[in-house]
Amino acid sequence: MEFRTEIEVSPSRFRIGTDSKIMTVGSCFSEVIGSQLADNKIQCLCNPYGTVFNPSSIFKLVSNSLQNQPVYKHLMVENSGIWQHYDYHSKFYANTREELESLLNQTNKKSQQFLRKANFLVITLGTAIVHQLKENGLVVANCHKAPASTFKKEVLNVKDITLRFSAMYEQLKMHNNKIKILLTVSPVRHTRETLQLNSVSKSILRTACYHIEQEFNDVHYFPSFEIMMDDLRDYRFYKADMIHPNEQAEKYIFEKFSETYFTEDLNSFLKEWHKVKMSLAHRPIQTDTPAHQKFLADLLEKLDGFSDRFDVSSEKEKVLSQLIAA
Template sequence: MTHPYQNIPDAQRWSRAMAGRASADIDPVTPLPFRIDADARVVTAGSCFAQHVSRHLREQGLACFETEPAHPLLSDQLAAAFNYGIYAARYGNIYSARQLLQLWRRVTGAFTPVDDMWASAKGWYDPFRPTIQPGGFASPREYREDRRQHFAAVRRAFTEMDVFVFTLGLTECWASREDGAVYPLCPGVAAGEFDARKHELLNFSVNEVTIDLCAFIDEVRQINPSLRVILTVSPVPLAATAEPQHVLVATTYSKAVLRVAAEQACRLPGVYYFPSYEIISAAGPAYFAEDRRSVSEQGVRHVMSLFFRHLMALPDAQPPAAPSVSARDGFLQQTQAVVDTLCDEQRLDPSTTTNSRDTIG
């Protein structure tokens, strides 16, 4: 008797692909429909994993496509504080597919939110980038001028990019009841004021995430037809949930929805799923810190080594080695620099001590 499982590859059998293997030896990356060339214009966005891709590309000496650079007189530290050099443009973390789609429609003029500026005693804030300008903008005029420049930078990034790496982070988000505009953070957390009459919680379904993802890809490809897309799902659990349930249950729902939606979107040509979520999850405690949320430096390096090995058309490129342990303080400082990423979502759980930073996510 014959059956379809007789001659399948080792990668398709748990006993040969997973059982008995060390975490560092697990490689679930499937054959790729394309490779990223050294001169490709790569744009990253989404949750925190996208920041690791950008940083590792730079460390390999590859220039990421950047359309909104910092002023040359700004120090590296100050530029990072104002969110320059983290993504192609200064859009901050984009946690949901709806937020990504609305960003594209805002920069092309297809969507203009009614609630587009938050005033406070400290300054004026962008509701859709509430943490990119520490202390807020000094005046409405400064805010609008910055947004005009920012929109131009995003348009250029999305219409000229060769490869787009997007990390799906959350299904929960807060939106305006008036026009459905979604925010990266609940109003009142980093800026603005929460009002239950004006704001509502959304928790997207598989169908909603899939539609938003496919709509974004389709609309951008109308201008940039050769665009290739790499989707990933953040392995980092939710910092907090607004749903009346345990955060673990909310996290499980969110990751399941995002993973299925990514798979659905990969039916489009030139769209590939990179399994960063699976790589970290399979390792269990080995790749998570004591808080069971932050991913260790070892986990980040494993993910990025597979990314470079399989996706980059660079045979000699390898992610940076682990920091030297020549001095304990220096080692800890270097390790923190390797895995730290700007994570707005951490603000939802002020009891933590991560100082609004996170690792892979």
Template sequence: MTAPANPYKTQPERAFWRASVGARHYADLADLWQPMPLKKSDRVATAGSCFAQHIGNNLAIRGAAFMDMEPAPPVFSSEAEARRWGYGVFSCRYGNSYTSRQLIQLFDEAHGQRSPQELVWEKQGRFFDALRPGLDPVGQDSAEAVLALRQQHLEAVRRMFAEMDVFVFTMGLTEGWESVADGTMFPTAPGTIAGTYRPEAYRLHNLRAHEIRADMEEFWDRLRQVNPGARMLLTVSPVPLAATATDNHVLVATTWSKSVLRSVAGELAEDHPDIHYFPSYEIISSHPARGMFFEPDLRNVNGFGVDLVMQHFFSGDLAVEFAGKVAEPEDEIELICDEGRIDG
């Protein structure tokens, strides 16, 4: 058997820029990922940054077994109103989990392996869960009420991790604010939604690639201990940082953060057969898209971008498995994003 003239001669068309990108209209790009094994019967849980909400919403619309472990009580006038209180946003009512550190700390707390020293923040006489402050627009009347609700929440989180088949996690940020006392990382800086910022009590932690990789490896090991058959789908949010607490320009900080997250996500997917990566970040943010999928603020992703991402997601075998109903304009959801309140 004659060897090829060079190792690229046996590569498929999708491996060549000119054929698969440069000579095609962007809407005609194909084979951007090799879809993971996924059935409608698979129980799917979601967490992460704001963009993860689109994937969960579209999976539910197409008939996936989307897990809602903390359903809204029948006191809300609409689904949109319930979402503003954190119901139906993700599989549990944990709000945005922007960083790998939040994820591993949530898992450990839910399984009794971690007890954060600071769980309650106060604002104007009302009390908020410091680890999900954006969920309750008005707060509770006592710290005890916050803690009781958190225990119910952690029970739902524990059941979710044990019962799910697929965990979809959208990696959003490297920057986070943590407690000096015990390293607990919060979804927002103290004082942004509730609480009081005290420089001696809180510090910025811009997670490095090796820290994020270690967090995710530890999470994966612990998840497989309680759920040996679990699979994980990673994505990286294409939404730029609303603000940076570093000395960098926000554009530079965004590029650094997303590059680190994308690198770690790729390594995890390469090294673990049951961890998969879906390129929503590349579809929206890469330069061949010419920025056309962002709103005028160049930060929020428009409906056309979301639709294109979902077209690529439900491709190959997933196009057959999830054939039927697709999302319509009226199915679009209002994203619930704590980070956006930094610049509010």
């Protein structure tokens, strides 16, 4: 007797290897995927623009970076002496317009340089509901606590999203013809707009992803949303807010992700790396015993074995700090 409906992920023609470079953008679930990749020593630029939920803003940020567009100064906003930008997450702020402009241009330049060499761009779409500035109709990524009267709320349709994706895709391919795109819909529930509108929003995003995948042969959809909604359909897989997947759910979804995209070589490395991470997390009561010092020496040797392919300098430094010089 079956007690759950496990999602079968479609096999992917694209494979992420030990030398792959990946950039993640989008909702907070892009942060989850990106941090998991980086934690497993995969070269990853994780959500460089901060958390961005709607596809219009996500595609705009990527396109502007690729074209080396200066940030739009007219979208900077000041509140209590702090400057922020409507196109970017609230983690980007400065005391002056000039400082903020410099910070954002550096962010865009870093994203552009990485995208030109990246093998994969992972995009996580969070919501189809957008806020437009009433004065000019521009969609914002973050309202930065401006009065609600400043904005008009709209719902993007499938055509809006697919057209905006196509424009970004053309720019991306002009700069890096070999890059592949992995699309996913965030499993995080956007309850602020009501659960009813959240369902409408997610259905639009999912339909848009379907059409995009059908149109572009180097785009693949990963069903993180479906895994959460159908496979893990129980509140025990949510955090206390009942909105975000908990650590167990995030780990399960990432395992599905790795099964779908990782090469055998990378999966083999991850098994070995997991053992190393367990050793690094070990907290002995006494660190100066001969047994623990040998444990550290053996661990350092294992790290040295990885150093020709991966950056393990921080891990080696941690181990060396505990080793007692002979």
